[in-house]
Structure formats: structure tokens, C-alpha cells
Amino acid sequence: MSGLRGAYALVERELVRFFRQPNRVAGAIGQPLIFWLLFGAAFRSSFRMPGGEESYAQFFLPGVAVLITLFTAIFSTISIIEDRNQGFLQGVLVAPIGRGWMVLGKIVGGTVLAVLQAGIFLLLAPTVGIALSPLQFLEAIGVLGLVAFGLCGLGFCIAWRMDSTQGFHAIMSVFLMPMWLMSGSFFPSEGLHPVLGWMLKLNPLTYGVTGLRHALGMTGSPSSAVCVGVTALFAVLMFVFALRLASRPAKGDLR
Amino acid sequence: MNAIEVAAVVHRYGERRALDDVSFDVRSGEIFGLLGPNGGGKTTLFRILTTLMAPTGGAARVLGHDCVQDARAVRAKLGVVFQSPSLDPKLRVRENLWYHGALYGLHGRDVRARTADRLARVGLTERALDKVEDLSGGLRRRVELAKGMLHDPDVMILDEPSTGLDPGARRDLWEYLGSLRERDGVTSLVTTHLMEEAERCDRLAILDEGRLVALGTPDELRARIGGAIVTLGAPDSEALQRALLDRFKIPSTLVDDTLRFEHEDAQALLPKLFAAFGAKITTVSVGRPTLEDVFIQATGHKFWSADA
Incomplete structure (x- = not known):
């Protein structure tokens, strides 16, 4: 399986690059962590979970894990633009490795980094009173992996044709961040205006966040099976789109 | 294959x-x-x-x-x-x-x-x-x-x-x-x-x-160019180009204000050119054809002038 080996090399490269740029570690974990501490403290007395006893720090925890995943996915797929501009990508494109393996290598690389960072963050759960059994932790990691794979695939599709990282930042502000805000991660999905309610229902990330809530032993609807199913479907779809994009020559392949 | x-x-x-x-x-x-x-x-x-x-x-x-x-x-x-x-x-x-x-x-x-x-x-x-x-x-x-x-x-x-x-x-x-x-x-x-x-x-x-x-x-x-390559510099190179064609039946290429042409027997030709044009010619060079000459002959322009 020479394709698998090539994909694995791309994953390994992703990890090596990541750990050589420590500011990336700080960037992906730092901001979500600060959000969690700040909002957790700020909403401590005013927040009341509909029909539950959850504190805001507890409620917000899965959302922050997904935010870390989102940031990592963004950072690692934005590097496609750098790879293109710095020329590394052209060397990959003239190599005999199949495009599917190439896409898989890039997406799995980002997924591993995301799960690693979000997983470390989840270890903080007991500090706010969410008891985690090892099995629950593994389940949560599994859900995060699916979410990360889908988000990295989405990031791949956005980044593939882009020639500047500024363009990606713009999309992050107007599309990816709102997508996260409207996923039941920042405010509960119960009792919302119907329009907002529908936006949450149509947002694939909602199912990732809710799936993670289930894994952590928190309440949520729809059911765990539906959440995992939708999240997995989203991941597969994003991979297929990314593969289709990467199989057609892009103008920027040539430089 | x-x-x-x-x-x-x-x-x-x-x-x-x-x-x-x-x-x-x-x-x-x-x-x-x-x-x-x-x-x-x-x-x-x-x-x-x-x-x-x-x-x-x-x-x-x-x-x-x-x-x-x-x-x-x-x-x-x-x-x-x-x-x-x-x-x-x-x-x-x-x-x-x-x-x-x-x-x-x-x-x-x-x-x-x-x-x-x-x-x-x-x-x-x-x-x-x-x-x-x-x-x-x-x-x-x-x-x-x-x-x-x-x-x-x-x-x-x-x-x-x-x-x-x-x-x-x-x-x-x-x-x-x-x-x-x-x-x-x-x-x-x-x-x-x-x-x-x-x-x-x-x-x-x-x-x-x-x-x-x-x-x-x-x-x-290089062999496609028979003889030597002659390059002439002149204050009014276009006039010299016309004169060269009229009097010696030699077509030349104007490249960067100098005239270039190939000639079988440049040594015999040069004295005649000086006799005919004298001070109208300021510089002369004769050389073995280079690949650049091949390029100029094939395209009619100097290699670098087509630079984008």
C-alpha cells in the first residue's frame, strides 16, 4: 500500500511542522481556553440551563472543545495555501501518489492535531464537576475525531483554490465562527426563536456539539445515534468534495 | 523508444x-x-x-x-x-x-x-x-x-x-x-x-x-548559418541597413541599433564596406556564429528583447 505510506508521511509532516511552531499550539488552545474561563466566570450567576442544573462552565465545555477543534482545523488547512505559495504542493502534485491519499493525509493530519488538543482540554472537565470515566473520555475522543475530520475537510475545500491566507481569515470570520456560535455550543438550543432553531438544526456542527454532550454524560437532543450519524455523514461528504476539488487542476497549481 | x-x-x-x-x-x-x-x-x-x-x-x-x-x-x-x-x-x-x-x-x-x-x-x-x-x-x-x-x-x-x-x-x-x-x-x-x-x-x-x-x-x-556573423554599429543604422541592401544586396537584421548579417567571406567584404560607407560605420565585429545568432536568424529578434 504505497498510497497509505504516502498519506502517512503527509500526516507525520503535519505533526512535525506543528510541534516546531509552538505559537500554533498556543493559538489553537489559548483563545478557546480564555473564552471558557472568562465566559464561565461571567455567566456564572446569570446563566440558567433550561430544565437543568448545569453551570455555564459545564454547558460551555463541549462547545470549547469543538472550538479548539475548529481552530486547529483552520490552522492546519490554511497551510494548504502556504504549501501552494511556498511551492511544496507542486512537488506533491507531480508525485504518483493518488489524490485521494493526498487529501486523506492532509485531513487526517489536521484531525490528529485537533483531537490531541481538544482531548487535553477535556481532561479539565472534572475541575468543573463533570466526572469522566475512561470509557466516556474515549467516546468523546471518537466524536471529536469525526467532528475534526469534517471540519478539516471543509477547511480543505475552502483553502484549496485560495491564493491568500487573508481570504481564509475573512471566511473564518463570516462563516466558520458563526457556524460555531450557531451550533448549541455558546447558548442552549432550547426555547429559541424558530428561525434560530432551524439554523441550529441545519448546522452540521450542532450534531457534533450535541454528540459530544452525550458522550460526556450531558443531556441533549437529538439522540446520540443521530448526532454521530450526521457528523459521520458530514465528514464523508466533506472528504468527497475535497477529493473532487483536488482531482481537477486548479489555476494555482502552476507557479 | x-x-x-x-x-x-x-x-x-x-x-x-x-x-x-x-x-x-x-x-x-x-x-x-x-x-x-x-x-x-x-x-x-x-x-x-x-x-x-x-x-x-x-x-x-x-x-x-x-x-x-x-x-x-x-x-x-x-x-x-x-x-x-x-x-x-x-x-x-x-x-x-x-x-x-x-x-x-x-x-x-x-x-x-x-x-x-x-x-x-x-x-x-x-x-x-x-x-x-x-x-x-x-x-x-x-x-x-x-x-x-x-x-x-x-x-x-x-x-x-x-x-x-x-x-x-x-x-x-x-x-x-x-x-x-x-x-x-x-x-x-x-x-x-x-x-x-x-x-x-x-x-x-x-x-x-x-x-x-x-x-x-x-x-x-550553428552550421545553418554558413559564414561569419558581422555586426555593424552606426549612428543612423536604418539608413545603413537600406544602403547595405541597395549597394551590396545584403539583407541585415536590425537588433538593438546594430546591424547583423551573415557572410561567407567577411574578410574580403569589410574593406569594401569601409570604402563605401566610411564614417557612417562606427563599430565592426566579426565572429563565429553562436546559438544566439541562430536564435536571431530564426526569429528576427534579439534573444533578450522578447523578454516578458
Whole structure:
């Protein structure tokens, strides 16, 4: 399986690059962590979970894990633009490795980094009173992996044709961040205006966040099976789109 | 079998024809030069041959495999050295080669041994652990070369490989291409805009404005120009050009304010020119034809003036 080996090399490269740029570690974990501490403290007395006893720090925890995943996915797929501009990508494109393996290598690389960072963050759960059994932790990691794979695939599709990282930042502000805000991660999905309610229902990330809530032993609807199913479907779809994009020559392949 | 076949290749970018019905073959084991000014179509052809782009018309084949239909087979046989960098600057030199090898299905002890061997051949053994971003431009080019030949390709395609190399490294590069051919029978196609490099090729194709204007060995191409090349400088070169045609029936090319023409017997001609025009001529030079003269004769303009 020479394709698998090539994909694995791309994953390994992703990890090596990541750990050589420590500011990336700080960037992906730092901001979500600060959000969690700040909002957790700020909403401590005013927040009341509909029909539950959850504190805001507890409620917000899965959302922050997904935010870390989102940031990592963004950072690692934005590097496609750098790879293109710095020329590394052209060397990959003239190599005999199949495009599917190439896409898989890039997406799995980002997924591993995301799960690693979000997983470390989840270890903080007991500090706010969410008891985690090892099995629950593994389940949560599994859900995060699916979410990360889908988000990295989405990031791949956005980044593939882009020639500047500024363009990606713009999309992050107007599309990816709102997508996260409207996923039941920042405010509960119960009792919302119907329009907002529908936006949450149509947002694939909602199912990732809710799936993670289930894994952590928190309440949520729809059911765990539906959440995992939708999240997995989203991941597969994003991979297929990314593969289709990467199989057609892009103008920027040539430089 | 021919290593590379370019058959009636046409490529358009919108309205502009970057390649206009270009055909030639590169024989197995040749060092073949693709010479031409920037914007002449070299880079377009490079992209087509390396499977990065499909031509609008015609076909390109590497070792019999079509560059569009059979791109995977072409990619496996081809070693590519890009003009622009294709290394990951954050990775060490040897890591770049390892990961590159993995994309070609190489792994384990094999890829490590190959990496060590190629780095030794380009004189970079001591820099194997350096990050690419810490290397000078010339050293990075050498890593690119080592990378291009890591998987023992049958055909190497190099786009302006001597860009950024000092004269010593440039000489090493050409010796290296020669040794690849002698030892392993590797075919090389090299794009260049340097005449001195073109001289070192077995055969040359000259591309200008997307057309193939000359094809042959450097000696054959020079032999197309019979005698010597005469260059005349004059304050009013256009008037001199007309006079030369009227009185001596010699057509000449006006290039950068100097007149150029070829002549069988320049030594006998020069005194007559001075007798006829005297002070109207300010400078004279007579020389053996160079590849640049071939280019000028084939295209009617100076090599550099077509520079984009």
C-alpha cells in the first residue's frame, strides 16, 4: 500500500511542522481556553440551563472543545495555501501518489492535531464537576475525531483554490465562527426563536456539539445515534468534495 | 523508444497561444535543451510534460505514457526539478527527502540509504540535519536536485535548474546530468535561457512565441548559418541597413541599433564596406556564429528583447 505510506508521511509532516511552531499550539488552545474561563466566570450567576442544573462552565465545555477543534482545523488547512505559495504542493502534485491519499493525509493530519488538543482540554472537565470515566473520555475522543475530520475537510475545500491566507481569515470570520456560535455550543438550543432553531438544526456542527454532550454524560437532543450519524455523514461528504476539488487542476497549481 | 514525445501540442490561455503546434522527440539517453526567452512557451511545455496541466490540443508522452490519460504512470517515471522552490522550509533537509520518497512509495531503510547517497552526491551530507529555511539559495537548489533524483527516475525534467547556482555548482550540475546518463541511461530535458548551457546539450529545441523555430544539435544549428556573423554599429543604422541592401544586396537584421548579417567571406567584404560607407560605420565585429545568432536568424529578434 504505497498510497497509505504516502498519506502517512503527509500526516507525520503535519505533526512535525506543528510541534516546531509552538505559537500554533498556543493559538489553537489559548483563545478557546480564555473564552471558557472568562465566559464561565461571567455567566456564572446569570446563566440558567433550561430544565437543568448545569453551570455555564459545564454547558460551555463541549462547545470549547469543538472550538479548539475548529481552530486547529483552520490552522492546519490554511497551510494548504502556504504549501501552494511556498511551492511544496507542486512537488506533491507531480508525485504518483493518488489524490485521494493526498487529501486523506492532509485531513487526517489536521484531525490528529485537533483531537490531541481538544482531548487535553477535556481532561479539565472534572475541575468543573463533570466526572469522566475512561470509557466516556474515549467516546468523546471518537466524536471529536469525526467532528475534526469534517471540519478539516471543509477547511480543505475552502483553502484549496485560495491564493491568500487573508481570504481564509475573512471566511473564518463570516462563516466558520458563526457556524460555531450557531451550533448549541455558546447558548442552549432550547426555547429559541424558530428561525434560530432551524439554523441550529441545519448546522452540521450542532450534531457534533450535541454528540459530544452525550458522550460526556450531558443531556441533549437529538439522540446520540443521530448526532454521530450526521457528523459521520458530514465528514464523508466533506472528504468527497475535497477529493473532487483536488482531482481537477486548479489555476494555482502552476507557479 | 523515445523518452519524450511532443506531438502537435497547442496550448491557449484564453486568446493567447502559449504553444502553437509544437512537435519534437527526445531520444532515450539524451540531454535535451529547451531554449527560449521567458514567455516563449518553455514553462507551459514544462507544466504539460510534468502533468500539472493538460494541453488544449495535441499530445505529450513520456516513455510512451500519455501525460493526460496516463498521468500516474508518467509521474512515477519522472524526476522533476522545479524552478521555484518545492521544499518545506520548516523541515530538515533529510526529512524533506524522506517525505518526498514516501510519495513515490519509498520507505524504511531504502529511502534513508537513498537520501544519504543523493545528499552525498550533491555535497550536502553535513547539512542533512539543517532546516531548509536555514540554507542559502544555492544549497536549497542542490536539495531540490537531490530530491528530484531520489526515486531513480528514467527521465528528469529540470526547469531552469541553474537558477541561483554559482558557476562552480552549475558546472557540477551539468557534470552530474552527464554522469546520470552515462551510468543509468537517464534522459534529461532542461529548460534554459542561458546560451552557455544550451551549448552543453546533445540537442536543442528553440521556442519563441510558442513556436518551435529550430531543432538540432548545437553544431547543426550553428552550421545553418554558413559564414561569419558581422555586426555593424552606426549612428543612423536604418539608413545603413537600406544602403547595405541597395549597394551590396545584403539583407541585415536590425537588433538593438546594430546591424547583423551573415557572410561567407567577411574578410574580403569589410574593406569594401569601409570604402563605401566610411564614417557612417562606427563599430565592426566579426565572429563565429553562436546559438544566439541562430536564435536571431530564426526569429528576427534579439534573444533578450522578447523578454516578458
